[in-house]
Amino acid sequence: MRHWLETYRAFLRIAVLEQLQYRASGAIWMIGSVLEPVVFLVVWSTVARSQGGAVAGFTAQTFAAYYIVLMMVNHLTFTWVMHDFQFRVQMGQLSFALLRPVHPIHEDVAANVAYKLVMLTVMMPALVVLWYAFEPEFALAAWSTATFVPALLLAFLLRFLAEWTLALATFWMTRVTAMNQIYFSLQMFLAGRVAPIALLPAWLGDLAHGLPFYYMVGFPVELLLGKISADAALDGLMAQLVWVAVMAALIALVWRRAVARFSAVGS
Amino acid sequence: MKIFELMAVFFRVGVLGETAYRANFYIQIFETGLNLATALAAVAVVFSQTDSLGGWQPFELTALIGIYFMVLGGINLVVAPSLQRFMEHIVTGNLDYTLTKPADAQLLVSIAEFRVFRLVDVVLGAGVLGTSLTVHAVEVGWLVVAQFTAAILAGAVIVYCFWLILATMAFWFVRVENILQIFWSMYTAGRWPIGIYPKWLRWMLTLVVPVAFAVTVPAEAVSGRLDGDALVGAAALATALALFSRWFWRKGLAHYSGASA
Numbered sequence: 001m002r003h004w005l006e007t008y009r010a011f012l013r014i015a016v017l018e019q020l021q022y023r024a025s026g027a028i029w030m031i032g033s034v035l036e037p038v039v040f041l042v043v044w045s046t047v048a049r050s051q052g053g054a055v056a057g058f059t060a061q062t063f064a065a066y067y068i069v070l071m072m073v074n075h076l077t078f079t080w081v082m083h084d085f086q087f088r089v090q091m092g093q094l095s096f097a098l099l100r101p102v103h104p105i106h107e108d109v110a111a112n113v114a115y116k117l118v119m120l121t122v123m124m125p126a127l128v129v130l131w132y133a134f135e136p137e138f139a140l141a142a143w144s145t146a147t148f149v150p151a152l153l154l155a156f157l158l159r160f161l162a163e164w165t166l167a168l169a170t171f172w173m174t175r176v177t178a179m180n181q182i183y184f185s186l187q188m189f190l191a192g193r194v195a196p197i198a199l200l201p202a203w204l205g206d207l208a209h210g211l212p213f214y215y216m217v218g219f220p221v222e223l224l225l226g227k228i229s230a231d232a233a234l235d236g237l238m239a240q241l242v243w244v245a246v247m248a249a250l251i252a253l254v255w256r257r258a259v260a261r262f263s264a265v266g267s
Numbered sequence: 268m269k270i271f272e273l274m275a276v277f278f279r280v281g282v283l284g285e286t287a288y289r290a291n292f293y294i295q296i297f298e299t300g301l302n303l304a305t306a307l308a309a310v311a312v313v314f315s316q317t318d319s320l321g322g323w324q325p326f327e328l329t330a331l332i333g334i335y336f337m338v339l340g341g342i343n344l345v346v347a348p349s350l351q352r353f354m355e356h357i358v359t360g361n362l363d364y365t366l367t368k369p370a371d372a373q374l375l376v377s378i379a380e381f382r383v384f385r386l387v388d389v390v391l392g393a394g395v396l397g398t399s400l401t402v403h404a405v406e407v408g409w410l411v412v413a414q415f416t417a418a419i420l421a422g423a424v425i426v427y428c429f430w431l432i433l434a435t436m437a438f439w440f441v442r443v444e445n446i447l448q449i450f451w452s453m454y455t456a457g458r459w460p461i462g463i464y465p466k467w468l469r470w471m472l473t474l475v476v477p478v479a480f481a482v483t484v485p486a487e488a489v490s491g492r493l494d495g496d497a498l499v500g501a502a503a504l505a506t507a508l509a510l511f512s513r514w515f516w517r518k519g520l521a522h523y524s525g526a527s528a
Contacts (some may be wrong), residue, residue, distance in 0.1 A: 025445040031454035038468070039456050046463045047317045057317045133465065175290075178297050186307040194309045199316060 192218025340388025
């Protein structure tokens with residue numbers, strides 16, 4: 001345990017220092033993370049107003065709450081490993097990571113957490129501005145706020161493990177952009193980013209509950225907003241745990257074969 | 268018309284370069300198709316709950332998405348790759364070679380690289396636009412065609428000048444690529460008519476990043492809701508930006524001293 005704490009502390013320290021070096025470009029990358037939920041928030045509150053104030057139980061104010069929370073959950077859970085891995089494998093940068101006595105996934109987790117921490121300095125002002133601009137309406141319950149924390153942690157873990165697993169495809173394929181795009185398109189709809197799941201056609205909603213995407217973003221958001229009953233919340237947490245276990249098993253299985261395939265050309 | 272001759276030459280080079288990687292063509296069709304499908308599916312989800320969005324009918328919004336992809340394709344076809352290469356050439360000093368050539372340097376750096384497979388975006392976008400209009404049997408009169416042509420030309424000039432101004436900054440600052448990322452992030456907001464956004468965002472999408480003129484104004488022309496003022500405004504802005512970006516380019520070029528060893 002002590003060993004792990006020290007490892008992570010070292011990784012985190014390096015990653016935070018690195019992020020501080022590139023803080024300007026990091027902040028520019030955040031524009032998209034803020035703008036996307038704002039766009040859908042505006043679209044849906046326009047719809048709510050034109051339908052006499054509410055669609056499927058959402059008003060302009062509850063849409064605001066949904067998308068502001070979604071912005072934060074999406075920020076805290078997103079990863080960029082699928083973009084990075086192609087270069088790592090094709091440029092041979094992975095060799096360095098393989099020489100270290102720890103699994104390379106730990107460095108990625110630390111880098112991700114460090115980026116999120118540094119970028120909270122951008123996200124918090126954005127949160128305040130959006131709060132004043134869109135006046136969200138919250139009805140927080142104590143139990144759902146309390147379960148939100150583990151749900152968010154599991155969502156982070158699930159999304160990270162799932163995207164790390166998919167990223168391993170670059171060991172077998174030279175062009176993964178098409179595959180990545182399928183993943184992102186599915187995620188836009190099934191994680192609740194285009195619309196809250198309740199607004200999707202019923203069959204798509206059912207699909208969302210059967211696949212992992214919803215548990216990466218939409219589930220913790222709805223949980224915090226009190227849209228989910230206690231029973232459904234428990235089911236959701238169980239589903240998160242199951243999917244995390246599935247992804248972890250997949251990584252263990254695929255990683256060994258992937259590394260066996262990897263060969264870098266030195267210079 | 269030396270400009271068109273030069274463009275034809277660079278276009279041919281682009282064709283030769285890209286057709287060597289034919290699989291990329293199919294990947295491009297797949298990716299653009301998937302992107303279009305995602306955008307259209309989002310529109311379908313929205314219109315499953317309402318009949319009109321900020322006064323826009325479903326087919327008008329799909330027409331707007333078609334135009335969005337046409338403009339996107341145009342940017343990625345030549346403007347973005349050429350100017351990105353130009354910025355790299357400032358850093359490496361390769362710009363020296365461009366400057367020795369007997370043609371206008373701004374023209375040369377602006378058309379240096381054609382990614383011809385990006386025409387897929389333009390073609391598929393035009394297809395969506397055409398389908399939206401024919402399915403709803405919209406009567407497209409000559410006035411609308413003229414307005415649309417004028418609006419999209421003005422939009423193209425505005426977007427090009429915007430990119431040129433940002434790229435010219437590379438004469439002074441090395442890391443301009445990051446600023447270009449602002450454009451890409453904000454351009455996605457153009458998938459929806461900018462009229463629905465709150466005022467502060469509308470201003471940003473009109474003046475900071477010219478998404479309004481590139482996508483919404485042409486779409487308004489197609490759906491016959493364009494008022495003359497917007498078109499005149501677009502034309503005026505296009506002219507002003509063309510003059511300013513030319514002046515700014517010359518300033519930047521005068522500042523360039525070469526970076527070769």
